Amino acid sequence: MGNAQGTQGAPPTLDTGVLRRMRIARDAMDREWAEPLDVSAVAARAGYSRYHFVRLFHEVYGEPPGAYLARRRIERAQHLLRTADLTVTEICMQVGFTSLGTFCTRFKQQTGTTPTEFRRRARTGDAAAIPGCFVLLWAGGFRERPAPGGGETPAGGEMTSGGEMSAASKNREGRAARGALA
Numbered sequence: 001m002g003n004a005q006g007t008q009g010a011p012p013t014l015d016t017g018v019l020r021r022m023r024i025a026r027d028a029m030d031r032e033w034a035e036p037l038d039v040s041a042v043a044a045r046a047g048y049s050r051y052h053f054v055r056l057f058h059e060v061y062g063e064p065p066g067a068y069l070a071r072r073r074i075e076r077a078q079h080l081l082r083t084a085d086l087t088v089t090e091i092c093m094q095v096g097f098t099s100l101g102t103f104c105t106r107f108k109q110q111t112g113t114t115p116t117e118f119r120r121r122a123r124t125g126d127a128a129a130i131p132g133c134f135v136l137l138w139a140g141g142f143r144e145r146p147a148p149g150g151g152e153t154p155a156g157g158e159m160t161s162g163g164e165m166s167a168a169s170k171n172r173e174g175r176a177a178r179g180a181l182a
Contacts (some may be wrong), residue, residue: 016061021046022060025053029069033076034096038063073097074110081119088115 020069025046029037042065043053057065073095080091090099092115107115 014056018056019060021048022057025057025065026061026068029065030072033072034094036096036098038070048126071097071110072107075106077107077115078111078118078122079102081115082122088119091115 017046025042028042028045039054043050046053048056051080054064058066061068077091077095080086080094084091086094088104092100092103095103097106097121104115107113107118112119113121
């Protein structure tokens with residue numbers, strides 16, 4: 001089970017099985033940082049109950065899993081604020097926060113400045129920002145939307161009222177098939 005062992009005064013040591021499972025959970029959070037993550041689901045990947053996982057994660061990494069995930073999301077937001085031409089709201093949603101207020105509060109707690117002020121200070125150089133459409137395309141921000149009425153649409157296509165793909169969708173699909181950026 002991986003109980004902490006050690007002598008009096010010495011820091012506890014965890015067996016390698018516990019460390020391996022904690023690393024699996026942390027890697028999952030690092031891979032899926034932009035998705036809504038449930039602590040119970042991450043704990044299940046590591047093979048622990050929610051409460052045991054939170055306690056072990058804090059013991060191994062020095063912070064609870066929620067704080068770790070929020071810190072990593074803010075770090076990614078800092079990068080996007082420096083380099084991408086997206087609004088603060090778009091960056092908030094892109095890095096996995098669902099509330100702009102929570103994002104701004106956490107950002108200021110971690111960095112000491114608001115996202116807008118951080119961007120202003122970070123963009124004093126000559127480097128141009130990456131257009132937001134490229135960032136969203138790269139990060140999977142253009143997601144398929146279900147058609148009205150619950151029907152499936154072709155990848156990225158809009159449907160006409162008659163159930164056929166719209167002309168714009170056909171054009172995009174044709175350009176994508178030819179290798180052009182749609």
